[in-house]
Amino acid sequence: MTTTAAPATAPFRFFDVHVVRALRVSTSVVRITFGGDRLDELASGGRDQRFKLFLPQPHQARPVFHDTGDGWYTAWRAQDPAERPVMRSYTIREQRHQPREFDVDFALHGAGHDGNPGGGPASRWAAAARPGGRLTVLAPAVEDNGGVDFRPPPGTDWILLTGDETALPAIAGILAWLSPGTRAKVWIEIAHEDDRQPLPTFADADITWLVRDGADAAHHGPDAASLGPVPAALRAAELPEGTPYSWIAGEAGTVKAVRRHLVRERGIDRRAVKFTGYWRRGATEEDLIAELTAGTAPASDED
Ligand SMILES: Cc1cc2nc3c(=O)[nH]c(=O)nc-3n(C[C@H](O)[C@H](O)[C@H](O)COP(=O)(O)OP(=O)(O)OC[C@H]3O[C@@H](n4cnc5c(N)ncnc54)[C@H](O)[C@@H]3O)c2cc1C
Known part of the structure; x- marks a missing residue:
């Protein structure tokens, strides 16, 4: 069977992306397809490839960052909570190269879903997403990267x-x-x-x-x-x-x-x-x- 070596740590990069389409695949899941100018530089390692997404606040058309360089985390934390993008972890469901796109499946919860009045910003954003909606992602630039955890060692049966x-x-x-x-x-x-x-x-x-x-x-x-x-x-x-x-x-x-x-x-x-x-x-x-x-x-x- 397939096994892999120890996890690699590799660069992640910020990408500005937009919603290409939103498809309700089932009662609880909406699949958002993202496109963007530099997506030829995004390289998913497949499996459980994690990445971060940054959502605009409800009054913003796009996420507002003061720094997307190496010091982004400190800069992001220092931003006014009412202005700074909401950061969430998600998985790249599938990446395609022709055209350059990737899919993310959002599990919907709360916000009227299943009668639950709660919910969270990511679930609410996904439920309302329409083509053209903009957000920022911090995603891998090489396939063998530290955001893939599924790594069965040799000897796995x-x-x-x-x-x-x-x-x-x-x-x-x-x-x-x-x-x-x-x-x-x-x-x-x-x-x-x-x-x-x-x-x-x-x-x-x-x-x-x-x-x-x-x-x-x-x-x-x-x-x-x-x-x-x-x-x-x-x-x-x-x-x-x-x-x-x-x-x-x-x-x-x-x-x-x-x-x-x-x-x-x-x-x-x-x-x-x-x-x-x-x-x-x-x-x-x-x-x-x-x-x-x-x-x-x-x-x-x-x-
Ligand atoms: C590495 C990683 C990869 C992930 N990949 C995905 C993915 O591909 N798709 C996906 O849908 N999620 C994924 N998640 C989970 C997702 O990040 C969380 O569900 C997140 O809390 C959703 O953010 P929110 O803004 O909607 O809710 P939050 O603001 O974080 O939470 C609001 C309330 O909702 C509750 N809540 C959060 N998620 C759920 C849920 N699913 N069901 C019921 N109650 C919930 C919380 O306990 C809290 O009470 C991943 C998480 C990690 C760490």
Whole structure:
């Protein structure tokens, strides 16, 4: 099967992009296709390629930056919060070269979606996006870059993937990348039956879709029993023999429960479990950045 060397750290670059089209692919997902002048310089590494997007404030036509050079983060933090762009993490769902475009799948939440009055700036922006809308992205300029986490080491026998709608773009990219015949077991939590997507792959993939019955992911309570259907399904599953490499993403509490199960109850080597909380119930991305900055974020190797 395909394996890779250690993660590379490589340059990311700012790109000004515009919405080419917005397509509602399912009840919970809108696919935004972006175009831009310099997109020949953008190079997605595929798989779970992450990048940052910067949204204009509601009263702005485009994001306002004071500095997009090496000192951008300090300059961005120093900006008036009412003026500075809203920064969010997303995944490149697909990059195309003819024409030069890339797609991002936004999981919609809140803002009237599923009756939830909450929501966040990125979800609201995506739900209202129209051709011509402008934003800025910080995206990779070389394919082998540090924004790709899915890197199974040599000796991996099979792949385990779990996630929700926010991780579906990454899972699609990983499945598309796997070598023919690679064994993969996949659990994906979705809100609605129609949130299933075709996931083309040459891998020998066994994909289980777990529908939340229309309830928004944020409606789950804090107790372990209500972490969503993925931990329960995994607990009941028979796993293949051999050495797995696991990639887990989605809501942070669910990610933690899945990782604990794999490491503690299944005895899987923690170094072969790549896990990322893509969002946390009750916390905005600003809250998560503030925790990281203050050093109060939960330890990443805690299991
Ligand atoms: C590396 C990485 C890659 C990601 N890729 C994608 C991607 O390709 N597509 C995608 O849709 N998301 C992706 N996410 C998740 C996305 O960044 C978060 O969902 C983000 O919080 C959305 O921003 P927002 O402005 O809509 O909400 P925020 O302002 O950040 O949060 C507002 C409220 O909504 C809640 N919330 C946030 N997301 C959800 C959700 N999905 N369901 C229910 N409640 C939610 C928060 O807990 C908070 O209470 C990724 C995250 C990371 C770290």
